[in-house]
Amino acid sequence: MSKFTLQVNGKQHEVDVAPETPILWVLRDHLDLVxxxxxxxxxxxxxxxxxxxxxxxxxxxxxxxxxxSSKITTIxxxxxxxxxxxxxxxCELDVAQCGYCQAGQIMSAACLLAEHPNPTxxxxxxxxxxNLCRCATxxxxxxxxxxxxxxxxxGSEAGA
Amino acid sequence: xxxxxxxxxxxxxxxxxxxxxGGGLVLSYYVRPAGAAEIAKAAEVVDxxxxxxxxxxxxxxxxxxVYSARPEVGQGxxxxxxxxxxxxxxxxxxxxxxxTAKVDGAYGPQFAGGSQSTFQSYTPMRKVGAAARxxxxxxxxxxxxxPASECTASLGAVIHRPTGHRLRFGDLVAKASTxxxxxxxxxxxxxxxxxxxxxxxxxxxxxxxxxxGQPLFGIDQKRPGMVYAIYQKCPTWGASPISANLxxxxxxxxxxxxxxxxxxxxxxxxxxxxxGVAIVADSTWAAFSARSELEVNxxxxxxxxxxxxxxxxxxxxxxxxxxxxxxxxxxxDGDVEQAFAGSAHxxxxxxxxxxxxxxxxxxxxxxxxxQGDSVEIWAPTQNPDGLKGLVAQVLGTTKEKVEVNxxxxxxxxxxxxxxxxxxxxxVISQRVGLPVKLTWNRTDDLQxxxxxxxxxxxxxxxVDSEGRLNAWRSHHVAFGSxxxxxxxxxxxxxxxLLLTSKLENEVPQGPWRAPGSCTYxxxxxxxxxxxxxxxxxxxxxxxxxxxxxxxxxxxxxxHGSPYNAERMRNVVREVADRSGWGKALPRGRGMxxxxxxxxxxxxxxxxxxxxxxxxVLRVDRVVAAVDVGSQIVxxxxxxxxxxxxxxxxxxxxxxQELDIQKSSVVQTNLHEYPMLRIPDAPRSVEIHFVRTDYTxxxxxxxxxxxxxxxxxxxxxxxxxxxxxxxxxxxxDLSWS
Numbered sequence: 001m002s003k004f005t006l007q008v009n010g011k012q013h014e015v016d017v018a019p020e021t022p023i024l025w026v027l028r029d030h031l032d033l034v035x036x037x038x039x040x041x042x043x044x045x046x047x048x049x050x051x052x053x054x055x056x057x058x059x060x061x062x063x064x065x066x067x068x069s070s071k072i073t074t075i076x077x078x079x080x081x082x083x084x085x086x087x088x089x090x091c092e093l094d095v096a097q098c099g100y101c102q103a104g105q106i107m108s109a110a111c112l113l114a115e116h117p118n119p120t121x122x123x124x125x126x127x128x129x130x131n132l133c134r135c136a137t138x139x140x141x142x143x144x145x146x147x148x149x150x151x152x153x154x155g156s157e158a159g160a
Numbered sequence: 161x162x163x164x165x166x167x168x169x170x171x172x173x174x175x176x177x178x179x180x181x182g183g184g185l186v187l188s189y190y191v192r193p194a195g196a197a198e199i200a201k202a203a204e205v206v207d208x209x210x211x212x213x214x215x216x217x218x219x220x221x222x223x224x225x226v227y228s229a230r231p232e233v234g235q236g237x238x239x240x241x242x243x244x245x246x247x248x249x250x251x252x253x254x255x256x257x258x259x260t261a262k263v264d265g266a267y268g269p270q271f272a273g274g275s276q277s278t279f280q281s282y283t284p285m286r287k288v289g290a291a292a293r294x295x296x297x298x299x300x301x302x303x304x305x306x307p308a309s310e311c312t313a314s315l316g317a318v319i320h321r322p323t324g325h326r327l328r329f330g331d332l333v334a335k336a337s338t339x340x341x342x343x344x345x346x347x348x349x350x351x352x353x354x355x356x357x358x359x360x361x362x363x364x365x366x367x368x369x370x371x372x373g374q375p376l377f378g379i380d381q382k383r384p385g386m387v388y389a390i391y392q393k394c395p396t397w398g399a400s401p402i403s404a405n406l407x408x409x410x411x412x413x414x415x416x417x418x419x420x421x422x423x424x425x426x427x428x429x430x431x432x433x434x435x436g437v438a439i440v441a442d443s444t445w446a447a448f449s450a451r452s453e454l455e456v457n458x459x460x461x462x463x464x465x466x467x468x469x470x471x472x473x474x475x476x477x478x479x480x481x482x483x484x485x486x487x488x489x490x491x492x493d494g495d496v497e498q499a500f501a502g503s504a505h506x507x508x509x510x511x512x513x514x515x516x517x518x519x520x521x522x523x524x525x526x527x528x529x530x531q532g533d534s535v536e537i538w539a540p541t542q543n544p545d546g547l548k549g550l551v552a553q554v555l556g557t558t559k560e561k562v563e564v565n566x567x568x569x570x571x572x573x574x575x576x577x578x579x580x581x582x583x584x585x586x587v588i589s590q591r592v593g594l595p596v597k598l599t600w601n602r603t604d605d606l607q608x609x610x611x612x613x614x615x616x617x618x619x620x621x622x623v624d625s626e627g628r629l630n631a632w633r634s635h636h637v638a639f640g641s642x643x644x645x646x647x648x649x650x651x652x653x654x655x656x657l658l659l660t661s662k663l664e665n666e667v668p669q670g671p672w673r674a675p676g677s678c679t680y681x682x683x684x685x686x687x688x689x690x691x692x693x694x695x696x697x698x699x700x701x702x703x704x705x706x707x708x709x710x711x712x713x714x715x716x717x718x719h720g721s722p723y724n725a726e727r728m729r730n731v732v733r734e735v736a737d738r739s740g741w742g743k744a745l746p747r748g749r750g751m752x753x754x755x756x757x758x759x760x761x762x763x764x765x766x767x768x769x770x771x772x773x774x775x776v777l778r779v780d781r782v783v784a785a786v787d788v789g790s791q792i793v794x795x796x797x798x799x800x801x802x803x804x805x806x807x808x809x810x811x812x813x814x815x816q817e818l819d820i821q822k823s824s825v826v827q828t829n830l831h832e833y834p835m836l837r838i839p840d841a842p843r844s845v846e847i848h849f850v851r852t853d854y855t856x857x858x859x860x861x862x863x864x865x866x867x868x869x870x871x872x873x874x875x876x877x878x879x880x881x882x883x884x885x886x887x888x889x890x891x892d893l894s895w896s
Contacts, residue, residue: 001413018413018445025445029388034380035373037570038444039521040602044830047521075373082372090371094363094796097804098234099370100377100522100570125839132830134521134571135234136807138841140800 004068008033009077015064023067024048024059027074035075035103039132046131049104050074056111075103078110085155086110089147097135105131109145118149210333212292212341214266215245215285222316222330224249224256229267230277231542232260232366233572234804235860236797237277239365241285243794247357248289248350250296250313251329258365263544263564270566272542273577273671275759275858278793282856290347299335300327314356352791361796366568376568378540379525383595386527387416390447391584391598392454393436395607395824396461397666400424400435404456409439412453414446417592425554425583430668431610433554433583440592444599461823462666468514468614468820471663475616475637478661479510486661487635491645491716494655496620499631503622505694510618511683513886514817515611515639515825517833518672522570523605528585529595534561539582540569547579554583555590573808574671578610603828610670611818611825613639617683622655627695629688629706631655638662640669641676646720648684648757651713652706666823673808674861677758678868682813682886685754685869689876699753699873700736704729727762727787728755731850734785738848739766748773748895749780750877754870761862762787765806767870771878775894777814779871781844782806784863789854801859802847809867811836814888834889 006013008031015030027033027050039047041060048059051073078084086106089095096102105128112119112127119127124145133141210218217225226245232238242258245251261267269280293313300318301308304325312319317328352358369376394401401420409418417440425433437456441447478486500506527538528551535555541547541564548562555562569576585598600608615638622631632653636643642660650656672678692702711726732755735741741751748771755764768781784802792798815834819826827833872883879895 017443018449020449021443021445025443025448029443029445032382033373034375037377037521038379038523038599040830041448042602042829042831045521075371078372082368087371091363091367094361094367094800096234096364096367096370097236097800098521098569098571099364099366102370103373106371121843128838130837132521132835132837134519134573134835135804136811136836136841137800137804138807138836138838139803139843139845141838142841142843 252316518575520571612672681865752873754866805863813868
């Protein structure tokens with residue numbers, strides 16, 4: 001076991017775990033941040049998508065020892081009150097069915113929007129192909145990303 | 161009101177009764193079983209709430225709590241049935257909070273399966289809301305001294321129409337709590353034309369928690385002092401552990417215990433508790449890590465040499481063995497052989513599809529805490545009553561000692577009607593005496609699913625000189641249940657023969673979204689398309705002619721149910737109109753029709769596909785016409801289910817297959833089990849609900865079966881190639 005100081009959602013956490021523990025399980029079992037989901041354990045489903053210094057990463061393949069110096073963002077820390085444009089759009093368009101994959105979908109989509117504020121369907125398909133939705137809500141995921149893009153544009157106009 | 165429950169029920173005794181009720185005692189669940197005299201006493205202990213029945217509580221603030229009794233599996237029932245209550249109550253949806261009910265007979269049926277929830281609960285939930293509304297109106301009418309008939313409830317208030325006086329529900333709580341609940345027969349339901357909430361688009365009540373990652377699912381549950389477990393079973397079905405390196409495993413970091421479970425409960429059944437090795441640890445990762453060092457010496461399986469290829473060979477042998485004892489005649493109308501001899505066109509084809517997995521994205525899991533002869537369970541279960549039964553049997557206790565907390569479910573599709581993970585968690589908790597969270601990994605999930613069965617259909621059909629279907633002969637070689645005597649197109653063809661055979665096999669099977677229909681629709685509608693082309697008829701015209709001009713076609717025998725041919729003709733016509741059926745398309749593009757009746761829904765779908773010359777398939781557009789009766793409850797949820805069924809049906813038909821070798825599934829994780837991803841998802845999905853006068857029915861399943869034949873028939877229209885084996889990815893679709 002080893003001690004690590006982690007920066008998660010803007011807060012510091014001390015954990016004492018085996019160095020090879022995937023950050024997914026540190027978040028879920030040790031920090032009570034269960035929004036990041038276990039789906040396959042081999043980086044194929046994207047349910048465990050988090051941000052490391054703003055870039056998407058698979059929590060199931062990322063060891064705790066490799067992220068001790070990174071800023072980790074999880075779905076719980078994506079926005080202060082669940083008001084990220086994607087979170088708003090997901091509620092507005094009722095994207096989820098079972099909802100299990102949606103945290104990972106939103107985390108991947110947040111990185112897409114950071115790079116392409118107004119993505120095309122092709123850009124969405126490219127960026128989101130690694131996130132499996134077993135309920136296959138893909139039709140609404142596409143619509144949700146487009147809607148989030150609009151919400152963000154309205155927000156930035158209002159703030160300008 | 162149920163006459164077995166009488167007299168006063170204060171909150172404490174009410175809760176006590178709920179705790180005792182189990183599955184046996186049925187409380188009247190639409191009116192609170194208490195008289196006016198006793199309610200005054202009860203009011204002291206209910207915190208000033210108006211509790212007209214088990215499903216509704218209204219606070220003086222006007223806040224309305226509605227209890228959701230059914231498991232929420234992604235079908236949206238936690239939103240839709242409370243909407244039904246709120247509509248009849250006259251509540252403002254903004255004032256409504258939905259709470260998952262305890263598992264208890266007081267709430268009526270509490271399973272999620274067979275798309276039954278809407279059908280079973282729609283009218284009872286209307287009565288639940290209407291009964292409470294009746295009491296609120298009566299309270300307001302008494303306060304105003306006016307006839308109740310002059311009052312209406314709307315948006316959380318009662319209004320006296322002649323004067324415009326208005327009292328909010330919260331202001332009526334005290335008065336309403338002194339009133340007697342109305343008799344069921346006196347409760348008047350709203351005229352559906354006055355509905356304002358039903359039929360609108362309402363977002364799922366858990367959405368804000370889903371998008372912020374709050375603990376909702378079974379796998380998210382925690383209890384003080386909880387430990388974490390895995391349960392290793394042999395990939396070969398039915399094999400038991402003989403020995404394992406338990407001492408080594410127990411010496412690994414964070415491991416609390418490791419032990420063999422050598423029981424099978426129920427005995428001989430592979431879908432309950434099966435033998436395996438448990439590891440209990442301080443964290444999930446400690447348990448997973450220790451598992452990687454676990455070595456088990458397994459005994460033999462039951463049929464160690466069984467394989468998918470072997471099953472296929474046996475199926476073909478059975479198909480050639482008509483007349484043998486292994487072939488059962490299920491239905492015979494007319495004389496198919498004579499009809500084949502005299503028909504203008506005869507077509508023969510065999511269709512097959514593989515086993516596939518449910519692949520719930522939330523891996524199977526369960527949190528169990530056994531204390532003495534009692535156990536508390538937190539589980540993503542579609543079937544809490546079945547779970548209680550299995551866990552009680554495994555622990556040697558009674559169902560009443562099993563308390564179940566239903567969590568949100570990360571995908572069900574039928575898998576979580578079975579409760580094997582709960583049985584495993586309970587056995588482990590019983591041994592360690594602590595709350596235990598059991599988590600399966602993806603390999604467990606793929607190799608110990610209760611699979612959607614594969615199947616083989618050997619078909620022969622004929623059309624007469626006028627292009628009408630004249631004869632249909634089908635031999636279904638099945639792994640479990642097989643086609644029944646009334647399966648379409650039985651009752652519509654003068655000469656019809658259905659034969660079935662069962663392959664001897666040990667493969668664990670279970671219901672998978674639209675069981676039976678999800679595969680039968682594909683074989684039937686694809687073969688009908690073959691016959692339409694043999695007849696030189698347009699497939700829509702051919703199928704409408706087959707559906708005939710009768711309205712209701714009666715079922716056969718004591719268990720047969722009627723087939724409403726008129727409803728089906730209407731959705732077929734609707735989908736043809738809406739899709740632009742018949743438009744000219746260049747080679748490489750095509751449209752196909754699928755239609756099927758299942759789970760009380762009449763649904764037709766048209767797929768439009770593009771196949772490149774090199775054989776790359778793209779499904780461009782799907783149009784669906786859907787008749788599930790008189791009322792769409794939540795338009796957003798209903799559309800979501802149809803969209804999802806279309807995508808899920810496409811995923812299964814196009815991509816998914818399991819191989820079986822040496823009595824086990826070969827695939828171990830998603831890299832070996834392709835499923836639909838967003839790049840392959842159609843960009844256009846259009847849904848048209850056709851309203852009819854029938855009771856509203858569910859949408860979790862019936863929109864899935866028509867999709868696969870619609871796509872495969874479109875592929876034929878585009879390329880001239882028939883897909884007779886699933887998944888579609890197995891067929892070379894290239895053309896020149």
